[in-house]
Amino acid sequence: MKHTASILCAAGLALATGSCSLFQKTSTVSGAQGTATSTSTSTSTTTTQNQAGSTAASDSRKSQTHDLSGEWLMVQVGAETLDRDEDMPYIIFDKSGRFYANDGCNTINGDWKLGADDCFRFSSLMMTRRYCPDENVQHTIATVLDDKKPVQAKFSEVGTESYIDLIGASGKTAVRLRRANIDFLNGEWEITSVNGTSINMDAPADIFFDIAERKVHGNTGCNYFNGEIYLDHRQSNAIDLSKMGLTRMACPYSEQETALMVALEEATTALSGGKNSAMLLSADGRELVTLRRAEQPTE
Numbered sequence: 001m002k003h004t005a006s007i008l009c010a011a012g013l014a015l016a017t018g019s020c021s022l023f024q025k026t027s028t029v030s031g032a033q034g035t036a037t038s039t040s041t042s043t044s045t046t047t048t049q050n051q052a053g054s055t056a057a058s059d060s061r062k063s064q065t066h067d068l069s070g071e072w073l074m075v076q077v078g079a080e081t082l083d084r085d086e087d088m089p090y091i092i093f094d095k096s097g098r099f100y101a102n103d104g105c106n107t108i109n110g111d112w113k114l115g116a117d118d119c120f121r122f123s124s125l126m127m128t129r130r131y132c133p134d135e136n137v138q139h140t141i142a143t144v145l146d147d148k149k150p151v152q153a154k155f156s157e158v159g160t161e162s163y164i165d166l167i168g169a170s171g172k173t174a175v176r177l178r179r180a181n182i183d184f185l186n187g188e189w190e191i192t193s194v195n196g197t198s199i200n201m202d203a204p205a206d207i208f209f210d211i212a213e214r215k216v217h218g219n220t221g222c223n224y225f226n227g228e229i230y231l232d233h234r235q236s237n238a239i240d241l242s243k244m245g246l247t248r249m250a251c252p253y254s255e256q257e258t259a260l261m262v263a264l265e266e267a268t269t270a271l272s273g274g275k276n277s278a279m280l281l282s283a284d285g286r287e288l289v290t291l292r293r294a295e296q297p298t299e
Contacts (some may be wrong), residue, residue, distance in 0.1 A: 020149075069092075069095045072092070075176055077089065090147060098112070106138065108127045182239055185211060191206060214227070235269075239270045
């Protein structure tokens with residue numbers, strides 16, 4: 001997601017002021033999907049109407065390229081950069097068009113849509129009413145998660161990380177969102193090597209990551225394991241696999257199993273090698289586990 005002179009001026013004004021109300025109609029994206037409708041504005045000639053319609057369609061396609069599903073951390077609120085071990089504000093965009101958020105104190109949920117003008121429109125909001133010691137943070141977040149007016153969004157990529165700036169009434173960033181940056185791990189993987197040693201072909205091992213639920217499970221080639229995923233928002237591509245449990249069947253390849261479980265617990269970083277490969281690294285950069293995307297069954 002990420003016209004004529006009069007339309008260009010209007011678009012420029014909208015971007016400068018953070019306003020999303022200049023267009024009478026906008027196409028929207030709800031979740032990762034959207035249905036394009038025409039964007040209309042007053043024009044003086046048929047040529048201008050055609051240009052506006054063409055640009056609206058282009059804008060619609062642009063917005064639909066943004067896949068927002070998943071968790072986004074609120075790493076900046078107003079002028080304050082947030083770096084907390086606990087109570088880090090976040091928002092989760094669901095593909096169904098619902099969102100779930102926490103402002104560091106209260107829980108908020110409702111519906112969301114993203115227009116072709118890159119403006120969020122929130123509705124049907126519900127919020128808990130706990131007393132919060134950090135009122136400035138909560139107040140600023142409430143100004144953008146508002147069902148009374150749309151909020152302009154700006155999208156950017158920095159390395160492997162995705163950002164969304166939600167623009168306040170002043171035209172400056174009110175809230176900056178950063179997506180947890182290891183979504184590429186989601187799903188099932190074959191484990192191809194541990195500490196540089198290939199997995200025994202007679203004892204294939206696999207692992208399944210559920211980033212949204214913060215869960216991991218798999219098979220060592222003999223026993224099943226499961227555990228929890230902790231993501232450290234302060235470090236790029238950070239991952240911590242903890243509370244690992246393991247069944248206790250006797251295994252002919254016990255050395256492979258032991259090495260794998262130790263490697264998983266030592267892993268601190270996940271790196272993508274492209275669509276179908278990834279690796280887990282130690283704190284000192286050693287390659288612990290290499291992964292290959294599991295083949296999906298054909299229908």
